[in-house]
Amino acid sequence: MDWDKLRIFHAVADAGSLTHAGDRLNLSQSAVSRQIRALEDSLGATLFHRHARGLILTEQGELLFDATTAMSKRLETAAAWIRDSEEEVFGELRVTTTFGFGLLWLAPRLPKLYDKYPDLKVDLMLEERVLDLPMREADVAIRMKAPSQADLIRKRLMTVQMLMYASRGYLDKSGTPSSLEDIADHRLICQNTDAAQVSAGAMLVQHLMTYSPHSLLTVNNYFGVLQGVLNNLGIGVLPDYVTHDFPDLQRILPEIESAEVPVYLAYPEELRQSKRIAAFRDFVQEEILIYRKQLRALEDSRAMP
Structure with missing residues (x-):
C-alpha cells in the first residue's frame, strides 16, 4: 500500500x-x-x-x-x-495536568527546569479531561488520582487537601468566622460542584453550601478562585499547595478540610528510557521535596507566638 x-x-x-x-x-x-x-x-x-x-x-x-x-x-x-538516544535532554515534552496544579504549582517552578535544560521544549496541556497516554495524547501526566490506563509507570508524588482561605483585607473588612454557622455572613468562592474536579473538593463545597453562604462566587478552576480571594471578594476553597506561594492568605476554620487527594505522575511504559521523561520526573520530585521543607518551615513560623 x-x-x-x-x-x-x-x-x-x-x-x-x-x-x-x-x-x-x-x-x-x-x-x-x-x-x-x-x-x-x-x-x-x-x-x-x-x-x-x-x-x-x-x-x-x-x-x-x-x-x-x-x-x-x-x-x-x-x-x-x-x-532520546542522545545524551542531552532536548526536544518536545508534552505534559498534561489539571488547570489548578498546572497554573498554581507547576508553572511557577518551570524556570528551574529550563535553567537546567535550556533546549527542552515543554508543551503544557492543562486539561481536567484525562488524556490517553498509551495513545500518546501526552508524554507524561500529573493527575489527582491513580491512573487507571494500562501500560503506565506510576509514581505517587504527594497528597493535596482542599482548605478554606481568605485575604487579610477581606477579614479586616468582614470579620473572621469562628464556626461553620458564620459562613452565612460571608461570601464563599469555590468551584461549581458541577465542574470537573476531584470529588473531595466537590464534597467539601457541597457541605459548606448547607450553611447557606450570604453570597456566592463560583469559578470553573482554582486559578479563578484564587484571584477572587486575593482581590478580597470572600472566603475561598483552595488546594493547600497555594499556601507557600501566597503566604499572606489566612486559613479559615482550620478544622475544616477535605479528604486527602493523591497526586500521581504517570507516563507510558514504552517511554521508560526517555531522558526527557526522566529529567522532568526528577525535577518534579526535587521540587516537591523543597516544597515540603518550605511548607513545614512556614507552618512552624505561623505556630510561633
Whole structure:
C-alpha cells in the first residue's frame, strides 16, 4: 500500500476537508483529491461521504483511519526513542495536568527546569479531561488520582487537601468566622460542584453550601478562585499547595478540610528510557521535596507566638 497516499488520507480524515488537508500538506486541493480517489480505487472501497459541509468517513474509512492513527502514534514513539538516544535532554515534552496544579504549582517552578535544560521544549496541556497516554495524547501526566490506563509507570508524588482561605483585607473588612454557622455572613468562592474536579473538593463545597453562604462566587478552576480571594471578594476553597506561594492568605476554620487527594505522575511504559521523561520526573520530585521543607518551615513560623 502506498504510504504517501495513506499520509494524505490521514490528513484529510483528521481535517474533514480536502482544502484544510492540502494546506497542512502544502498540496493543492486537486492533488489531494486525486490521491484520495487513487487510494479508493486501489482498495475498491469508498472512504468518504462527500457533503457540502465537508467529508465524513464511511465505515471502511473509519477502519482505515483507526489504522493510520495507530501508525502515526507508533511513528511518534519511534521518533521519541531516536531523540532520546542522545545524551542531552532536548526536544518536545508534552505534559498534561489539571488547570489548578498546572497554573498554581507547576508553572511557577518551570524556570528551574529550563535553567537546567535550556533546549527542552515543554508543551503544557492543562486539561481536567484525562488524556490517553498509551495513545500518546501526552508524554507524561500529573493527575489527582491513580491512573487507571494500562501500560503506565506510576509514581505517587504527594497528597493535596482542599482548605478554606481568605485575604487579610477581606477579614479586616468582614470579620473572621469562628464556626461553620458564620459562613452565612460571608461570601464563599469555590468551584461549581458541577465542574470537573476531584470529588473531595466537590464534597467539601457541597457541605459548606448547607450553611447557606450570604453570597456566592463560583469559578470553573482554582486559578479563578484564587484571584477572587486575593482581590478580597470572600472566603475561598483552595488546594493547600497555594499556601507557600501566597503566604499572606489566612486559613479559615482550620478544622475544616477535605479528604486527602493523591497526586500521581504517570507516563507510558514504552517511554521508560526517555531522558526527557526522566529529567522532568526528577525535577518534579526535587521540587516537591523543597516544597515540603518550605511548607513545614512556614507552618512552624505561623505556630510561633
